[in-house]
Amino acid sequence: MKNREKIKYNQVFTFLYSKREGTPAAKIQDNTPKEEIQARFDMLVDLVQKNAYELNCKDLDKEVDVLVEGISKRDPNIYEAKSPKNQTVHFEKLDSNVNLIGKIVRVKISDVKTWYLFGKLV
Numbered sequence: 154m155k156n157r158e159k160i161k162y163n164q165v166f167t168f169l170y171s172k173r174e175g176t177p178a179a180k181i182q183d184n185t186p187k188e189e190i191q192a193r194f195d196m197l198v199d200l201v202q203k204n205a206y207e208l209n210c211k212d213l214d215k216e217v218d219v220l221v222e223g224i225s226k227r228d229p230n231i232y233e234a235k236s237p238k239n240q241t242v243h244f245e246k247l248d249s250n251v252n253l254i255g256k257i258v259r260v261k262i263s264d265v266k267t268w269y270l271f272g273k274l275v
Contacts (some may be wrong), residue, residue, distance in 0.1 A: 158200065159192040159238065161204045161207075162163050162200075162201055162203050162204055163201065163206065163208045163209070163238075163240075164201070164205065164239070165197065165201050167197060167201075168200065169190065169191070169194055170190075173204050174197055186217070196232065196259050198206075202267050203265070203266065204227060204274070205267050206265070206266075206267045208238075209237065209240060209265045209266070209267070209270055210215075210265050211266075212236075212240070212262045212265070212270055213263075213265050214261070214262060214263070215261070215262055216259050216261045216262075216275055217236050217237075217242065217260055217261075217262060217270075217272070218237065218257055218258070218259055218260075219234035219235060219236050219242045219244075219257065219258060219259075219260050220234055220235050220255075220256075220257050221233075221234045221253040221254050221255065221257075221258060222234055222235060222254070224246075224254075225243060225256055230246050231243050231245060231246065232245075232253060232254075233268055234260070236270070240270055241268065241269040241270070242260055242262070242269065242270045242271070242272060243269055243270070243271045243272075244260045244271065244272045244273055244274050245273065245274070247274055248274065258274060258275075259274070259275040260272035260274055260275060261275050
């Protein structure tokens with residue numbers, strides 16, 4: 154197993170480096186071909202996606218306490234929440250008269266995606 158596969162990150166903040174004029178790094182010469190930089194970036198993104206999905210699969214059919222952060226931007230009938238592992242969890246609003254934002258609720262995970270879990274309020 155290679156070192157990059159041992160840690161199993163499920164989230165990373167990535168970007169391709171670009172020089173910023175006026176910074177010390179702008180003076181550094183880098184002879185790495187753009188194709189190699191892009192290939193390394195793509196390899197990292199692929200690895201993190203694989204790890205995120207595998208780690209999310211471990212929570213399928215489990216009940217998880219989540220902090221409700223708000224309403225989905227795509228669907229006003231779906232809450233967005235965060236698990237203790239910082240996973241995004243979506244679940245349906247059962248009663249439009251009850252506001253769960255800011256509350257900790259229990260959700261049973263019924264579906265797993267790479268970047269989020271979907272479940273039902275317990």
